[in-house]
Amino acid sequence: MTVEVAEMQSQSLRSALALDALPDPVMVIDADARIVLSNRRAVELLVADPDDSQGRRHAVETNNLFFSAFRARAILQSNQPAAQRELLLVDPVDGSDLLFEVLDLPFRDAGSEVERRIYVMRDITDLKLAAHELEIQISRSLAAEYAARRETEKLNVIIENAGVPIVVTDRQTNIVLMNPEAESLLEVGPSGSTDSAPLHQIKANDAKLAGFLNDFLLQSRRRREARISLVSPDNATEFPALVVSTKILDERSEPTAVVTVLRDLTQEVDNQRLAAELRRLNAELGDRVLAATRELEQRNRELEERRAELERASRMKSEFLATMSHELRTPINAMIGYNSLLREGLFGALTGKQEDALDRMKRAAEHLLSLVNDVLDLSRVEAGQIYLCAEEIDLRDFIDGLSESVRPLAIQKSLTYSVEVDPDLPSIMTDATRLRQVLLNLLSNAVKFTDSGSVALRAAPNGTTDRVRIDVLDTGIGIDEAHRESIFEQFTQADQSATRSRGGAGLGLAISRKLVRMMGGTLDLESTFGKGSTFSVELPLVPPTGWVGSDPEIPPNAPRQETSGGGPLTDSGRRR
Numbered sequence: 024m025t026v027e028v029a030e031m032q033s034q035s036l037r038s039a040l041a042l043d044a045l046p047d048p049v050m051v052i053d054a055d056a057r058i059v060l061s062n063r064r065a066v067e068l069l070v071a072d073p074d075d076s077q078g079r080r081h082a083v084e085t086n087n088l089f090f091s092a093f094r095a096r097a098i099l100q101s102n103q104p105a106a107q108r109e110l111l112l113v114d115p116v117d118g119s120d121l122l123f124e125v126l127d128l129p130f131r132d133a134g135s136e137v138e139r140r141i142y143v144m145r146d147i148t149d150l151k152l153a154a155h156e157l158e159i160q161i162s163r164s165l166a167a168e169y170a171a172r173r174e175t176e177k178l179n180v181i182i183e184n185a186g187v188p189i190v191v192t193d194r195q196t197n198i199v200l201m202n203p204e205a206e207s208l209l210e211v212g213p214s215g216s217t218d219s220a221p222l223h224q225i226k227a228n229d230a231k232l233a234g235f236l237n238d239f240l241l242q243s244r245r246r247r248e249a250r251i252s253l254v255s256p257d258n259a260t261e262f263p264a265l266v267v268s269t270k271i272l273d274e275r276s277e278p279t280a281v282v283t284v285l286r287d288l289t290q291e292v293d294n295q296r297l298a299a300e301l302r303r304l305n306a307e308l309g310d311r312v313l314a315a316t317r318e319l320e321q322r323n324r325e326l327e328e329r330r331a332e333l334e335r336a337s338r339m340k341s342e343f344l345a346t347m348s349h350e351l352r353t354p355i356n357a358m359i360g361y362n363s364l365l366r367e368g369l370f371g372a373l374t375g376k377q378e379d380a381l382d383r384m385k386r387a388a389e390h391l392l393s394l395v396n397d398v399l400d401l402s403r404v405e406a407g408q409i410y411l412c413a414e415e416i417d418l419r420d421f422i423d424g425l426s427e428s429v430r431p432l433a434i435q436k437s438l439t440y441s442v443e444v445d446p447d448l449p450s451i452m453t454d455a456t457r458l459r460q461v462l463l464n465l466l467s468n469a470v471k472f473t474d475s476g477s478v479a480l481r482a483a484p485n486g487t488t489d490r491v492r493i494d495v496l497d498t499g500i501g502i503d504e505a506h507r508e509s510i511f512e513q514f515t516q517a518d519q520s521a522t523r524s525r526g527g528a529g530l531g532l533a534i535s536r537k538l539v540r541m542m543g544g545t546l547d548l549e550s551t552f553g554k555g556s557t558f559s560v561e562l563p564l565v566p567p568t569g570w571v572g573s574d575p576e577i578p579p580n581a582p583r584q585e586t587s588g589g590g591p592l593t594d595s596g597r598r599r
Contacts, residue, residue: 048123048144054137056094065144068112068121082115089113097127110144122148188285194278196236205285208253224254235266236281245270250288263288351395359388411454411541413566418448418482418491425459426480429466433478436470445483451491451564453542458562461535461546465495465558468531473499476555485561490544493560502550510548511536543567 042049048065050058061069069090071083093110110123123144131138179200182189188205192198201209209229231251239247246269253264264285271280362385364370366378373381426442433440462480469478476498485492502510511532532546539546543563550556 047146048142050142051139052094052142053139056091059139067115071115078118079115082113082118086112086115093125097125109147120148121146122151187287190232190283190285192236192281192283194240194280196233196240196281199280207256208285224256224259228253232266232283232285236268236283239268239270239281240278245272253285263292352392355388355392355395359385359392362388409457409538409541411457411566413452414455415450415452416455416458417450418493419444421455421459422480422482425462425466428463429470429478429480432467432470436474438470438473438475439477441477441479443479443481447484448482448491449484449564451562452566453562457538457542461538461560462493462495464531464535465560469495469497469499469556469558473497473555489564490561491564493562495558495560496555497557498555501552501554501556502548503552511546 042060042062043064045062046064048068049060049062050065050069051060053059058065058069068086069083071080075083089110089112097108108125108127110125112121112123113119114121124147126141126143126145128141128143129138130141182200182202188208189202190198190205190209191200198209209225209232231253235249235251246267248265248267251264251266252261254261265288266283266285268281268283270278271282273279362381365373366381366385422442422444426440430440466478466480477496478498479494479496481494481496483492484490536546539560539562543566545559545561547559547561548556549559
């Protein structure tokens with residue numbers, strides 16, 4: 024009996040040692056939920072000593088609560104085949120989470136009706152972590168594969184729609200990808216097996232590209248550009264192409280593939296040829312322009328010489344006219360003088376017919392003298408022999424004096440003559456003789472070319488400027504727009520028939536405008552044909568420095584030299 028007991032104790036000891044050696048917790052629990060048997064690992068997780076730290080005791084209490092909840096849930100789900108068999112506990116040593124897969128087995132002792140349960144808990148914490156990491160890696164792999172597929176699709180779309188040949192080759196220069204443009208140059212289609220010419224051309228293109236890539240793979244640089252000649256299979260014509268190849272490197276900086284782009288340079292070569300042709304044409308054009316410039320310079324010199332000759336001729340003409348006009352005035356004045364002596368009866372009494380003849384002779388001589396005076400003034404202006412002398416003029420008194428000469432002429436033609444002078448009209452510094460000559464010419468023309476109505480003279484300051492404005496207005500025949508500038512030209516009148524009926528040589532307005540410009544002013548015209556005209560003279564209050572007028576033909580002035588007397592220009596060209 025003692026030997027049997029000893030043998031049983033020995034077996035129990037070996038079983039306990041074997042149970043404690045297991046790395047997984049093992050427990051036996053009776054029907055009253057009491058732990059009947061447990062190995063060392065189960066004790067570490069579920070049993071606490073009074074001497075243990077508070078943290079360990081708290082962890083053990085938490086584990087017992089989790090285990091009790093697991094057992095209760097297991098009892099409730101005992102009839103469900105997919106019952107949860109995982110238990111989450113806390114490591115009492117470091118407080119980390121531990122996940123166990125629980126094996127729950129019922130059993131009864133021999134000859135006993137009491138059912139007990141064995142719980143074997145296999146630690147699957149590391150397995151779960153590994154599975155979780157594996158899931159993450161799989162997800163990442165799938166995401167990377169999806170992204171790579173999307174990028175590949177994008178790359179394919181880009182390559183397919185690039186519009187230029189693109190070829191991707193491996194490290195052995197085998198083509199792994201190319202777009203339709205590259206296929207037409209490097210790949211033999213169904214028709215290539217029967218048409219020897221395209222087949223030959225495509226093989227030649229492939230050989231040239233393969234040679235280029237083989238040389239490139241032997242080099243250390245990552246990118247290479249070069250020009251090669253390819254043949255178009257469509258029309259068997261050779262064309263220049265730019266080859267740009269780039270290596271795709273792996274993590275060891277070894278080339279795994281080469282991306283090659285082919286660009287047709289036909290248009291660029293044509294553009295370069297056209298640019299060279301354009302440069303040649305530009306050079307020729309430059310030579311032609313230079314030759315034309317030299318010819319133009321020669322012609323300009325000739326024209327300058329001719330202009331100088333014309334100026335000399337014009338000056339000689341003016342000098343001749345001035346001299347001749349002066350010589351003509353002497354006999355005309357003598358004729359007028361002898362006419363006066365005859366009319367006064369110095370040489371005897373005259374009959375009525377003789378007096379009438381002498382009167383007509385006097386008027387003709389005076390008219391001829393006025394024409395000679397106009398020609399003399401014009402010639403002296405052009406020859407630069409008329410000089411101005413500035414003096415202060417009270418325009419109110421000056422205009423009253425003019426009116427005494429003009430009013431009788433207007434009354435003789437039954438015209439209304441009026442004068443309007445602004446009370447604020449200032450005095451001016453100018454040549455009184457030449458101003459009187461200009462205004463008398465304008466007023467006499469207004470009377471001459473007005474058959475009914477009125478003639479008016481107005482003078483006022485010109486706004487806020489330092490100038491005065493004198494207007495001569497009439498209700499005469501007027502001047503049409505086509506002749507408003509030409510009437511200021513020499514020997515020109517707007518209406519030659521009017522000139523023949525009213526007299527005049529067409530010089531008065533030309534002389535008047537030149538004189539006004541010499542005085543630093545302007546002479547302008549506003550007119551409506553059939554309704555009248557307005558001639559406007561604007562003069563500065565102070566003469567310009569040097570008395571240089573706006574007319575480029577008028578030279579600088581010198582001290583005053585008297586000319587034909589400064590009287591009214593009897594016709595002075597009211598040119599219409």
